[in-house]
Amino acid sequence: MTQYSQEMAEYRGEVFFAGAEGVDQVWIRKVPGTVYANAEGFEKYGNRELKTVNVDELDAWYFxxxxxxxxxxxxxxxxxxxxxxxxxxxxxxxxxxxxxxxxxxxxxxxxxxxxxxxxxxxxxxxxxxxxxxxxxxx
CATH class of the missing domain: 2.30.30 (SH3 type barrels.)
Structure with missing residues (x-):
């Protein structure tokens, strides 16, 4: 059983919410309540923390x-x-x-x-x- 029904990405072995940011980039967003080892480079927008990464850096990207x-x-x-x-x-x-x-x-x-x-x-x-x-x- 999946935990979330939505677009997700795995980046450096960790799972994030995701969304296309262009042809070769994806934004990733920290899942609330999750502690991340790879927390650098995220920008805060209210209670959300986002970062744009190149698609070729992802371990997985799926809906x-x-x-x-x-x-x-x-x-x-x-x-x-x-x-x-x-x-x-x-x-x-x-x-x-x-x-x-x-x-x-x-x-x-x-x-x-x-x-x-x-x-x-x-x-x-x-x-x-x-x-x-x-x-x-x-």
């Missing part, structure tokens, strides 16, 4: 998207921590969502914190951006 079902309904899992999953409801049964205690509404969407042991049909789709970048350079 992972986790989906699952809970009580028979589809969810996009955003993050997993301590056996709990932050998830967005991906179904269209708004009465069901309200009856099952999800936070939100039909206009802005529903979210929930769910016990990981209650998730079924967990799937993680991974897109390898680093392999794609290398292929396009080759």
């Amino acid at each position: 992972e998207k986790m989906t699952a079902t809970w009580r028979g309904q589809p969810f996009n899992v955003i993050a997993v921590d301590g056996g709990r999953a932050e998830a967005g409801y991906a179904g269209g049964e708004y009465v069901w969502a309200a009856q099952n205690g999800l936070d939100g509404d039909q206009y802005n969407g529903y979210r929930a914190t769910l016990d990981v042991s209650e998730l079924d049909n967990v799937q993680v789709d991974r897109t390898d951006y680093l392999a794609r970048w290398k292929e396009n350079r080759g």
